[in-house]
Amino acid sequence: MLAYLLNLATLICINAVLAITLNFIMGYAGIFSLSHAIFFGVGAYTAAFFATHYSASLFLAMPVAMVVAGLLSLVLALPALRVRGEYFVAASLGLQVLGVTVFSEWKSVTGGLGGVIGIPPVELFGYAVTDPTQFFLLALACLIPVLLITSALLRSSFGRNLKAIRDSESAAHAFGKNVAAIKTLSVVVSSALAAVAGTLYAFYLGFINVESFMLDTSVLLMAMVIIGGTGTLLGPIVGAVLLMLLPSLFSYMSFLPQTEIGAIQQIAYGVVMVLLMIYRPGGIVGSGKRSQA
Amino acid sequence: MLLLQLLINGLQVGALYALIAVGFSLIFGSTKVFHFAHGSTFTIAAYVFYYLYSVAQMHWVLAILAATVAAVLFGVLLDRFVYAPIQLHEGSFFTVFVASFGIGIVVQNLIGIIFGRSFVSVSTSLSQSIEVASGLFVSPLSGIAIVIAGLFFWGLQFFLMRTHVGMGLRALSENPELIRAYGLSPRRLSTIVFALGSLLVVPAAILSAASTGLNPAIGHHVMLISLAATIVGGVGSLRGAACAGLMLGMAENLALLYFEPQWSEAITFIVLFLFILFRPSGFFGRAITS
Numbered sequence: 369m370l371a372y373l374l375n376l377a378t379l380i381c382i383n384a385v386l387a388i389t390l391n392f393i394m395g396y397a398g399i400f401s402l403s404h405a406i407f408f409g410v411g412a413y414t415a416a417f418f419a420t421h422y423s424a425s426l427f428l429a430m431p432v433a434m435v436v437a438g439l440l441s442l443v444l445a446l447p448a449l450r451v452r453g454e455y456f457v458a459a460s461l462g463l464q465v466l467g468v469t470v471f472s473e474w475k476s477v478t479g480g481l482g483g484v485i486g487i488p489p490v491e492l493f494g495y496a497v498t499d500p501t502q503f504f505l506l507a508l509a510c511l512i513p514v515l516l517i518t519s520a521l522l523r524s525s526f527g528r529n530l531k532a533i534r535d536s537e538s539a540a541h542a543f544g545k546n547v548a549a550i551k552t553l554s555v556v557v558s559s560a561l562a563a564v565a566g567t568l569y570a571f572y573l574g575f576i577n578v579e580s581f582m583l584d585t586s587v588l589l590m591a592m593v594i595i596g597g598t599g600t601l602l603g604p605i606v607g608a609v610l611l612m613l614l615p616s617l618f619s620y621m622s623f624l625p626q627t628e629i630g631a632i633q634q635i636a637y638g639v640v641m642v643l644l645m646i647y648r649p650g651g652i653v654g655s656g657k658r659s660q661a
Numbered sequence: 662m663l664l665l666q667l668l669i670n671g672l673q674v675g676a677l678y679a680l681i682a683v684g685f686s687l688i689f690g691s692t693k694v695f696h697f698a699h700g701s702t703f704t705i706a707a708y709v710f711y712y713l714y715s716v717a718q719m720h721w722v723l724a725i726l727a728a729t730v731a732a733v734l735f736g737v738l739l740d741r742f743v744y745a746p747i748q749l750h751e752g753s754f755f756t757v758f759v760a761s762f763g764i765g766i767v768v769q770n771l772i773g774i775i776f777g778r779s780f781v782s783v784s785t786s787l788s789q790s791i792e793v794a795s796g797l798f799v800s801p802l803s804g805i806a807i808v809i810a811g812l813f814f815w816g817l818q819f820f821l822m823r824t825h826v827g828m829g830l831r832a833l834s835e836n837p838e839l840i841r842a843y844g845l846s847p848r849r850l851s852t853i854v855f856a857l858g859s860l861l862v863v864p865a866a867i868l869s870a871a872s873t874g875l876n877p878a879i880g881h882h883v884m885l886i887s888l889a890a891t892i893v894g895g896v897g898s899l900r901g902a903a904c905a906g907l908m909l910g911m912a913e914n915l916a917l918l919y920f921e922p923q924w925s926e927a928i929t930f931i932v933l934f935l936f937i938l939f940r941p942s943g944f945f946g947r948a949i950t951s
Contacts, residue, residue, distance in 0.1 A: 400755055454695060454754060454896070458888050459937050462930030465885065469927040583881070587762065594759055631770040638770070641763030646746050649756045 381507035385565040387604030395599030398534035406467035407559040409581030411566020441559035483577025490571035597651030673803035675910025676810035677865040682890030684861035686902035691834035697761035700884030701768035706732040707866035736859030773877040782874030
C-alpha cells in the first residue's frame with residue numbers, strides 16, 4: 369500500500385511540473401499549445417540517452433535535457449509564434465504529430481516503438497537513488513523550485529508583459545513591448561522546465577517509449593490545467609492531483625469491467641471537460657467567470 | 662505505373678477529405694465554432710453504417726439513411742446543448758474548443774467499448790479492385806467517391822447561392838446582428854449549419870468504411886485533416902477547403918513514392934506548416950463564402 373501511494377505521489381509531482389509549465393504559457397501568455405508532451409519527451413529521451421551513454425548524475429543529465437528541450441523549442445517556436453489563436457493550435461497539433469513520428473522512427477536514439485530500456489538509477493553526489501521514498505522526495509524537491517521559479521517570473525515585469533500580451537497583443541505591441549521576444553522566451557522557459565519532468569520520468573521508470581509522449585498526454589496535461597484553472601497558481605497542481613487520482617478511484621469500483629477501465633477514465637475526463645466549459649470555464653480554482661484568455 | 666496508381670488513390674482519398682473539410686469549414690466559417698468533434702460525427706456515421714449493413718445485414722439504403730440521421734442528430738444536439746450554452750456566457754474560441762475536444766474523447770472511447778478497438782471494414786461488391794492495366798488497380802469506389810464529392814459540392818453551392826436559407830447563412834457569417842434585425846433567428850440558422858456540415862461527412866464516412874476500413878481513433882485523423890485543410894484553404898473559404906482537402910489527399914499518397922507510409926500524417930503537417938509560414942491566409946484569402 370505504501371509503495372502504491374509513493375508511486376502515485378511521485379507521478380503526481382512529475383505531472384504537476386508539466387501542468388505548471390503548460391499553464392505558464394497557456395494561462396498567462398495565452399499560447400494554447402497541444403504539443404507539450406513533445407518537450408516532455410525530448411527531456412526524457414535526452415536524459416535517457418545521456419544517462420545510458422555518459423553519466424547518470426542528476427546534476428549533469430537534467431541541465432543537458434533542459435538545454436536541448438529549450439533550444440529545440442526555440443527553433444520550433446520562432447515560426448509557430450508568428451500566428452495566433454486557432455492557427456497556433458493547428459501548428460502545435462502538427463508539431464505533436466511530427467514529434468511522435470520522429471520519436472518512433474529515430475531508432476538509434478529513441479529505440480523506435482520498443483523505447484529505451486535499462487536507464488540506470490539517478491545519481492546524486494555519487495549516490496544512486498533507488499528507494500521509492502527517496503525518489504519521491506527528489507521529485508518533490510524538483511517540483512518546489514519549478515513552482516517558485518514560475519511564480520517569481522510571473523510576479524516580475526516579465527509576468528506583467530505576458531499578461532499584457534494575453535489580454536491584447538496589439539496593445540502590448542503599441543506600448544513598445546517586443547511581443548515576439550517575450551512570447552519566445554516564455555516558450556523556451558516552459559519547455560526547458562518541462563524537460564525537468566521528462567528527466568525525472570525517465571529515471572523513475574528506467575524505461576521510456578513513445579506511448580508516454582503522444583497527443584493523449586498533451587490533451588491530458590491541457591485537461592489538468594483547464595480543470596484546475598488556467599492562469600492560477602494552484603490550478604495546475606489541483607488539476608494534476610485530481611486527474612492522477614481519477615484512475616485509482618475507478619480501479620476501486622469493482623463493478624466496472626476491468627478491461628474497460630482505461631476507456632472509462634478517458635470518458636470521465638472528457639465529460640468533466642465539457643461540463644466545466646459549460647458551467648465553470650474558469651476551472652475549479654479559478655473564479656466562476658474566466659478572464660479573457 | 663506506380664505514380665498513376667498513387668495519383669488515383671490520392672484523388673479518391675482527396676475527394677473524401679474535401680467533403681470532410683468543407684463541412685468543418687462551413688461550420689467554422691459561419692458560426693465561429695471550432696467544431697473539433699466533427700471527427701466524431703464521422704466516426705458515428707461510419708460505425709452506424711458498418712453495424713447496420715455488415716453486422717445486422719440491413720439493406721444498404723436503410724443503413725445509409727440511419728447513418729445520415731445519426732450524424733445530423735449528433736451535430737445538431739451538440740450545437741444545442743454544448744456550444745450554445747457556452748457561447749451564451751463566453752466568446753473565447755478556446756473554451757468551445759476544449760468542450761469539443763472533450764466530446765471527441767468521449768465518443769472515441771464509447772465506440773471503442775461498444776465495437777472494440779480493432780480495425781473493421783465493410784466489404785461490398787464495389788470495393789473489389791479491378792486490374793485495369795498491368796499493376797494498376799482501380800476499384801469502382803474511387804469513381805463513386807469523386808462523383809459523389811462533386812455532386813455534394815454542386816448541391817451545397819446551389820443551396821448557398823440560390824435559396825433564402827442559404828443566403829441567410831452567408832449573412833450569418835458576416836453579421837449575426839443584422840440577421841436578427843431582419844427577423845431571422847441566428848440560433849435556427851446555426852442549427853441548419855450544423856445539420857448541413859454534419860451531413861457532408863456522411864458520404865465520406867460510408868465510403869471510407871467500404872474502402873480503407875475503420876477504427877475508433879479514425880475521428881482524430883479526420884479532424885487533423887479537416888483542420889489542416891481549412892487553414893491551408895483559407896479560413897472561411899469553402900472552395901479553398903475543398904481544394905486543400907484534395908491536395909492533402911494527393912500529397913499523402915504521392916509522398917509514398919519517397920517516404921515510408923508511417924510518415925504520411927507528418928507530411929500533412931509539413932504542408933500545413935509551410936502554409937502557416939509563407940501564406941497564413943491560405944489559398945483564397947479570408948473570403949467568407951465559397
